[in-house]
Amino acid sequence: MPISASQPQHVLVLNCGSSSLKFAIINALNGDEIISGLAERLGAKTPSIKYKFNNKKTLIELAENEAHAEAINTLVSLIKEHHLDEHLIAVGHRVVHGGEHFTESALINDDVISAIKQASSLAPLHGHANLLGITSAQAAFAGLPQIAVFDTAFHQSMNEVAYLYALPYKLYTDYGVRRYGFHGTSHFYVAGQTAALLNLDINKSNFISAHLGNGCSVCAIKNGQSVDTSMGLTPLEGLMMGTRSGDIDPGLFNFLTTQLDYSAQQIDDLLNQKSGLLGISELSNDCRTIEEAAIAGDKKATLALDMFCYRLAKQIAAFMVPLQRLDAIIFTGGIGENSDIIREKVISQLLYLGVNCDKEANLAARFGSQGIISSTSAHSKAVVMPTNEEWVIANDAARIAKEL
Numbered sequence: 022m023p024i025s026a027s028q029p030q031h032v033l034v035l036n037c038g039s040s041s042l043k044f045a046i047i048n049a050l051n052g053d054e055i056i057s058g059l060a061e062r063l064g065a066k067t068p069s070i071k072y073k074f075n076n077k078k079t080l081i082e083l084a085e086n087e088a089h090a091e092a093i094n095t096l097v098s099l100i101k102e103h104h105l106d107e108h109l110i111a112v113g114h115r116v117v118h119g120g121e122h123f124t125e126s127a128l129i130n131d132d133v134i135s136a137i138k139q140a141s142s143l144a145p146l147h148g149h150a151n152l153l154g155i156t157s158a159q160a161a162f163a164g165l166p167q168i169a170v171f172d173t174a175f176h177q178s179m180n181e182v183a184y185l186y187a188l189p190y191k192l193y194t195d196y197g198v199r200r201y202g203f204h205g206t207s208h209f210y211v212a213g214q215t216a217a218l219l220n221l222d223i224n225k226s227n228f229i230s231a232h233l234g235n236g237c238s239v240c241a242i243k244n245g246q247s248v249d250t251s252m253g254l255t256p257l258e259g260l261m262m263g264t265r266s267g268d269i270d271p272g273l274f275n276f277l278t279t280q281l282d283y284s285a286q287q288i289d290d291l292l293n294q295k296s297g298l299l300g301i302s303e304l305s306n307d308c309r310t311i312e313e314a315a316i317a318g319d320k321k322a323t324l325a326l327d328m329f330c331y332r333l334a335k336q337i338a339a340f341m342v343p344l345q346r347l348d349a350i351i352f353t354g355g356i357g358e359n360s361d362i363i364r365e366k367v368i369s370q371l372l373y374l375g376v377n378c379d380k381e382a383n384l385a386a387r388f389g390s391q392g393i394i395s396s397t398s399a400h401s402k403a404v405v406m407p408t409n410e411e412w413v414i415a416n417d418a419a420r421i422a423k424e425l
């Protein structure tokens with residue numbers, strides 16, 4: 022039955038990681054969150070689900086080794102118990118890798134599933150979890166359209182000069198080895214919101230957005246399109262992150278294997294899990310903890326923050342090559358939205374771009390508030406813009422469901 026414009030349009034948004042599942046029911050008309058939660062440690066000893074509904078937080082313990090399918094079953098019972106299924110019109114899935122096949126969100130059918138499987142060879146851990154989420158949700162919500170929203174899709178507008186590696190061309194044509202970029206829904210969303218905040222036409226604006234969470238990436242956005250981004254074939258490339266190294270000399274592989282006897286798996290683990298802020302601070306991957314330690318005088322914590330900001334500023338400056346002109350730098354993600362320290366340190370290294378940092382505005386922008394943190398005289402603005410990937414997914418899913 023077609024969906025009428027007047028009826029509530031709730032979308033269940035699922036974001037499956039390898040051992041976690043984030044979920045929310047979002048009203049696609051206004052972004053209101055009806056219920057939201059997180060299932061963690063799936064497949065391990067003490068899996069659990071915590072969720073927030075009607076401002077009340079609840080924790081459900083799952084049985085040992087229960088994983089995505091059981092978590093989704095528990096979620097279905099919860100949804101039914103609170104009669105939240107009555108207004109559901111679609112399920113939206115965050116899918117990490119869409120390869121070159123997907124330039125926009127897609128209604129899930131057998132062809133889409135095989136294309137996701139194909140792209141999954143580029144990100145096996147994420148891909149496997151995303152597919153598990155999709156099949157479990159198809160079984161649980163058989164009557165609802167399921168829509169895949171890809172982290173990579175927004176970056177498909179990059180041209181080959183930006184997305185190719187300087188490797189033998191056949192690796193690209195035969196195996197799809199190229200830069201794809203991630204965090205696409207977030208970069209897309211904050212660019213649109215920033216254009217609205219600054220009263221600019223998105224189709225005539227040049228932005229650099231910095232999504233700084235546990236994973237971090239920068240995106241150069243020209244006239245509403247991604248023209249370059251810092252992540253690559255996998256989310257490991259580019260910036261220094263919570264536990265990921267970001268860019269390194271690929272010659273390191275040879276050194277680690279021949280001199281230190283590392284296996285491919287150990288190298289992957291080193292670069293993805295043990296590096297970044299954690300590797301340098303030898304303390305934590307959590308920016309807050311590191312900031313507190315730096316303020317208390319910890320030298321390695323200070324070094325970790327300085328490196329994080331230097332490398333971020335360097336990447337932002339590099340993106341002036343495709344952009345040439347800059348309207349605003351956008352900070353988003355847990356760190357970007359909350360850390361005045363990081364924002365100030367980064368902007369102070371980019372003054373020649375015509376951007377600056379207003380101390381009071383910078384201190385005031387936190388805990389989900391949006392705002393301009395540069396002074397009124399700044400030629401290019403600095404903006405804090407909370408991201409909302411769930412809403413982008415809900416919107417896209419609702420739009421596609423309404424077209425059926």
Ligand code: ADP
Nearest residue numbers: 233234235236306307308309354355356359360
């Ligand atoms: P994810 O990528 O898992 O979604 P988030 O976007 O939630 O991560 O970002 C998590 C990061 O945000 C952590 O490093 C955390 O320390 C940092 N963060 C959250 N609040 C603050 C704060 N007030 N000051 C500094 N960093 C913060």
